[in-house]
Amino acid sequence: MKRRSLIALQLDVIFAIFIREIHRKFSDYKLGTLWAILDPMVMVMVFVILFGFKGRGEFGYVEPPLFILAAFLPFKVMWNQTMKECSNANNIARGLKSFRQIRLFDILVTRAIVVFLTALTVGVVISFGFWWVLGIDPIPYRILETIFYGGTLTIFGFAIGTMVCMVTDIAKEIGKLINITTMPLLFISAVFFPMSAIPEPYRGWLAYNPLVHPMELIRENWFYRYESPVSDPVYWGYWLIGALFMALMTYRIRWRKVMAL
Amino acid sequence: MIRIERLSKSYDIKKGRAIIFKDVNLTIPTGRSIAILGSGGSGKTTLLNLIGGIDFPTIGKIKTELDMSWPISHLRYEKSMSVRQNIRFVARLSGRENFDHIEEEVKTLSLVGDRMSARTQHFTVNELRPLDMAIALALNFDVYLFDGAINFGNQSNKEILRAAFDKKMKTSQVIMAVDNPAQAKEYCDASIVIKGNDAIYFDVFDEGVEEFKISNAVN
Structure with a gap:
């Protein structure tokens, strides 16, 4: 056997876990692994149909379906799904314990990467649908920045999810508690509405919520004519680095304990 | 060492x-x-x-x-994946690239035969245990780990498996x-x-x- 470089080993491990995961999750369905893409796509489409076609023209700068896509895809998939997937990564860790190449960290990283790539694919497919069916031009104004901020949301989801995963062995309730907070977060994270629609002083208060910033930054970079009154990449950056630091620290301290269960 | x-x-x-x-x-x-x-x-x-x-x-x-194996007979198969996919999973983790060659070798050492594409959930434990050894031998490790006595199973090909294992022991430990x-x-x-x-x-x-x-x- 020839020796692999560390990066080649990591990629092999991630790919192997990815294949195993999509089989575990979807192989019982008729459409099989296609559900890996269909699952988030159907969810985002439901939101687009529920909220995007009510004929609300108040945005002015963007067609409603596109606004909903640019809000729900990052929030529900890139942030929320990454967080959830990472927070229960320890469930499958036990089944992979007998493979020396796999650590819990590989499972966490794999899940984050898979969710992000899935979200990108779903975004492209739905965007294409918008262009084809509705005649909307869905292409982000600054495409790389849009994807970049989507990526930061995934990293944030990975960080929070990892922290949750590392402490759920202390009390299972923590996972439950986190799930309960998802719903209110949806209302205060500038998902249904742009921050420009919120009057002061509430706008200032909501701006303390870190998740508002990537949502607004994505909007700014996706829509040519939208300019956010609050978006602050530096504030978001502090939160991101802080969360990632905390996540890696809790992981380092606790992974053996979590795996030992 | x-x-x-x-x-x-x-x-x-x-x-x-x-x-x-x-x-x-x-x-x-x-x-x-x-x-x-x-x-x-x-x-x-x-x-x-x-x-x-x-x-x-x-x-x-x-x-x-x-290059070390897993404790033989403790391999956790993903039951929704086929035998072939499970073999590729461990081969990929172990850094092997010649999947076809490995699959062929597993075929000669086990009774999987043309059930390579069947999901492992359709196999019994008695079929999967010796399969574990066959996969490990095909992957050609330096060290083979066993938790408990070495068990070649009680299938009809157990002498083939034993012979292959004895041969491997000349180069591995x-x-x-x-x-x-x-x-x-x-x-x-x-x-x-x-x-x-x-x-x-x-x-x-x-x-x-x-x-x-x-x-x-x-x-």
Whole structure:
């Protein structure tokens, strides 16, 4: 056997876990692994149909379906799904314990990467649908920045999810508690509405919520004519680095304990 | 060579900590097959898992350049994946690239035959256990780990499997954790005896067995 470089080993491990995961999750369905893409796509489409076609023209700068896509895809998939997937990564860790190449960290990283790539694919497919069916031009104004901020949301989801995963062995309730907070977060994270629609002083208060910033930054970079009154990449950056630091620290301290269960 | 340096291993239990190993230093030379001898609950499986890299020291390091198998017959198949996909999974993790060649070899060593594409959930445990060994042999490891006696199953091809294993032993080594030295005699030429919280290496298998018998008689 020839020796692999560390990066080649990591990629092999991630790919192997990815294949195993999509089989575990979807192989019982008729459409099989296609559900890996269909699952988030159907969810985002439901939101687009529920909220995007009510004929609300108040945005002015963007067609409603596109606004909903640019809000729900990052929030529900890139942030929320990454967080959830990472927070229960320890469930499958036990089944992979007998493979020396796999650590819990590989499972966490794999899940984050898979969710992000899935979200990108779903975004492209739905965007294409918008262009084809509705005649909307869905292409982000600054495409790389849009994807970049989507990526930061995934990293944030990975960080929070990892922290949750590392402490759920202390009390299972923590996972439950986190799930309960998802719903209110949806209302205060500038998902249904742009921050420009919120009057002061509430706008200032909501701006303390870190998740508002990537949502607004994505909007700014996706829509040519939208300019956010609050978006602050530096504030978001502090939160991101802080969360990632905390996540890696809790992981380092606790992974053996979590795996030992 | 496997070097165990300042190894300590303890578990959290309800009342405090259970110490399994304390400050163990060992060097296992390459090319010698080793039996880890210890009575039930002494930590022989823990030591095997530590060497195999699927359990982790509380303190200390285990250094090796050798390519190690999983504890044979402990492979966890993903039941929704086919035999072929499960083989590719471990092959990919182990850094093998010639999947076709490996699959062919597994076919000759097992009774999977043309059921390669069937999901593993349709196989019985008695079919999967020897398959484990067949996959490990096809992947060509430096070290084969066994938790308990080496079991070739009771299928019709067990002599083929045994012959292939014996041939592999000319170039590879085994490390097996057993509580009965007789189970290891056939393949092992050195031994590690677990004594209290320490593990002692014996370059001659029988010396280890003597030591094991003495420490067992004391208990």
